[in-house]
Amino acid sequence: MPTINDVARKCGVSTRTVSRVLNDRPNVRPEVRQRVLAAADQLGYRPDPNARALKSGRKQVVGIVANSVSSDTTLHRIEVISKLFATSGYAVLMQFAESPEMEEAAIHSIAPRCDGLVIFSNLHSAHAPALLWLDSRHIPFVVVDPPVDITFPAVHIDRRSGYREGVRYLVQKGRRELLLVVESFRASERIAGFMEGLEREGLRFRSSRIIHSAKGFKGGADAAPQVLELIKQEHIDGILCHNDKIALGLLGALQKQGIAIPEQLSLIGFDDDGYDAYINPALTTIAQTGGDVGAFIYEQLKNAIEYGTAIESKTFGTGLVLRASA
């Protein structure tokens, strides 16, 4: 591996001059610049990023810490962030964490190698020590969709309003006996929206109208018997689901039992997964609105890193995407 010294020697200049050329600094004669560039190219010289980082502190890397139970949405956002940062010459250092403790450890392990951090967080405390630590080290970071309110720069997704809107829409369609099917993790915002929606429509909330399901397609399918029972006993005619996977799992299982959707029952998911428009009936869903979360994070974090600007928090809304199932 050739070093900057090799390049300097090869064309009879000092390392200082080579450094100038390589970092696009002024005060180098064009002729010398050419010579250095040629020598570097010829030797296949590449600056050592570690040495550079050690000296200058700039690493050209952004870190991403994500919780282990990352959804397709999270994966997609990570992809967007990575691609955008790639266009600015940054690579992305990623570490998954299974638990809040591991998440803190991951932050500590990744931060020293990064110019900035994106944290898809499960940290359940608003005062996570790792975040305080980052802050004290002046490492810019964005927390994405934390389950609790947080005083640090963060992107929030307002699911509550989406579920509220879902309820309103169903009621407007003449549905009165509504049900909410949620996974155990991150149910509270959905439940709050559901309850608020009922209240605003003047409908009474009953705790029996919240069903807890396991995760994913299978969770939805497995919840079907219980849902079916409620349909019979309480004449459920509208269902809001934790996400589209739950909705699809449930949809198929209910259809097999002869439930007509949307005629007899309206069904609404969450996330706007790619398949929504192509299943039968196409799935009405609630989706994040207000632009691309990944793009927003990129803008904020990049400016914070390169110009020291403050990162502004933002709340993205959610809204109905109307299709056939409701």
Next chain:
Amino acid sequence: MPTINDVARKCGVSTRTVSRVLNDRPNVRPEVRQRVLAAADQLGYRPDPNARALKSGRKQVVGIVANSVSSDTTLHRIEVISKLFATSGYAVLMQFAESPEMEEAAIHSIAPRCDGLVIFSNLHSAHAPALLWLDSRHIPFVVVDPPVDITFPAVHIDRRSGYREGVRYLVQKGRRELLLVVESFRASERIAGFMEGLEREGLRFRSSRIIHSAKGFKGGADAAPQVLELIKQEHIDGILCHNDKIALGLLGALQKQGIAIPEQLSLIGFDDDGYDAYINPALTTIAQTGGDVGAFIYEQLKNAIEYGTAIESKTFGTGLVLRASA
């Protein structure tokens, strides 16, 4: 940010001793070891990974280069690899590339920061300079699912046998007029398998029996009119698709036109996406077999990095996952 010197000073030993303690080296009195550990902890000391990498060459990072058009499968494999490496204390440095040229650039930019590399490749040449360069630098790497044969350690997915098997299965079910719907990218292996399958079953191949569609659900749906035409004219009764998204898009569109699946027409996808079992009819598909690709890569690469073992190439098979659509 406290350094190793601060720790050394704080407990009155030399940096050498602190270094010994921190790297679990022998020849330190237990009492001193305790003292050092306590001091480090108290100062919140964390070794600088850049300085460490600069000196020792070990970076505790594996790199992933992925092409921009990465499928869900790729994303999932990346996730698996990241999580496994996280359990061994490695973070993952990721860079997406839009083109083969950018892919080479990404390799060059990432490699110096990594102990090893995973390359989800679109490199269309078997002798990509970047790979030769990696090899000459003795940086272990695995190429995943390259579109061409390659002499470097690689994981191959044998799609051809899967499509062959698909044809055989359809014929066995009494289907004779088969159609293949492929995207433009990476169609050749599928076409080869399709043609081989037909040949083995003694069926004649006609070029009209290959339809090119755009990407994704929409591509499948948009191909429907053309497919419908063929169904009418040539009495198509079995379709193999590029992947499950194409299959689902096509499925819905055909159903809307009154085609009964699987009664009138058998439909087979590829990938075994999560929703396959939950749509109606559940989608029969072709899936990669032989274990988890990500886990295999982790094993190989980790051993190569830590013990210098050679990485062995492996070909993963593909096989039918029978459900209702065929």
Next chain:
DNA sequence: TTGTATGCGTTATCAA
């Protein structure tokens, strides 16, 4: 416009 020399925070050689 260019060069010399120092130090970033580690690891590791050598001597004690």
Next chain:
DNA sequence: TTGATAACGCATACAA
């Protein structure tokens, strides 16, 4: 068992 000290490859203050 320990310590002084020299690199690792680069960026930059300062001198020329």
